[in-house]
Amino acid sequence: MDLGRLSFNQMTCDPANLTQAIDACVRGGLHWIGVWRHKIKDASAEQYGEQIRDAGLRVSGLCRGGMFPALTPEERQRRIDDNLRAIDEAAGLGTDTLVMVCGGLPEGSRDLAGARSMVVDGLAKIMPHAKARSVRIGIEPLHPMYAADRSVVSTLGLANDMVERVASDQLGVVIDVYHVWWDPHVYREIERSRGHIFGFHVCDWLVPTPHMLMGRGMMGDGVIDIARLRKAVEAQGYAGPIECEIFNQAIWDAPIDQTIARMKQTFLDYC
Numbered sequence: 456m457d458l459g460r461l462s463f464n465q466m467t468c469d470p471a472n473l474t475q476a477i478d479a480c481v482r483g484g485l486h487w488i489g490v491w492r493h494k495i496k497d498a499s500a501e502q503y504g505e506q507i508r509d510a511g512l513r514v515s516g517l518c519r520g521g522m523f524p525a526l527t528p529e530e531r532q533r534r535i536d537d538n539l540r541a542i543d544e545a546a547g548l549g550t551d552t553l554v555m556v557c558g559g560l561p562e563g564s565r566d567l568a569g570a571r572s573m574v575v576d577g578l579a580k581i582m583p584h585a586k587a588r589s590v591r592i593g594i595e596p597l598h599p600m601y602a603a604d605r606s607v608v609s610t611l612g613l614a615n616d617m618v619e620r621v622a623s624d625q626l627g628v629v630i631d632v633y634h635v636w637w638d639p640h641v642y643r644e645i646e647r648s649r650g651h652i653f654g655f656h657v658c659d660w661l662v663p664t665p666h667m668l669m670g671r672g673m674m675g676d677g678v679i680d681i682a683r684l685r686k687a688v689e690a691q692g693y694a695g696p697i698e699c700e701i702f703n704q705a706i707w708d709a710p711i712d713q714t715i716a717r718m719k720q721t722f723l724d725y726c
Contacts, residue, residue: 461699462488462697513550553590682725
């Protein structure tokens, strides 16, 4: 591995604003940055896109769209409208990939199958706009512990099923090792994903897991065979950027340049 494909996902330094993250990536000699929507607040997506390009960087992806399931048709439409705005933001930034965290069960609901149907319906409704803006939509399956509140798309197999149901060249998957490493069918499903892998994210699974959300580790600090998963994804034709995305307060509290230096070394050692 070399560092040319390494992308610094903003959630690895959440306290920093987007300008600070851009500057740190430049100091660290990186070529890619992964942007989150909540950081686009002091300027427009187009202005940030120009700033990123002027810094010599490219945007590997924008996170996040999704959150489709809701109790009422009106709320579901509001969420679809928000996804249309997210597509515009991705285009404004200059990235061709919008990452989907598809949404959990609506409050008070136990209808898992119904929530998954709402995800498919929402994805289908945003595809024409995604195509018009040349933005690909990448479903990121999340670990099953997030099914209730973050994503009812709990396996790569479910994500692939949805890609097949919607049947659009604009729709694919984003594979995050944190969410799929445990799946006994993951390598079969990676093969099934050939031609529609739109992103690959790395971090590690710590033992014991210190926190349900904020418990990710730097590569090499946990139990995931990251290199094997990377090789499997690349065997299916993926050659794009590889994002390091870590939710961990201790890492957030560290100086950003220190975090980037450690990320670069662990990427070389374990990815």
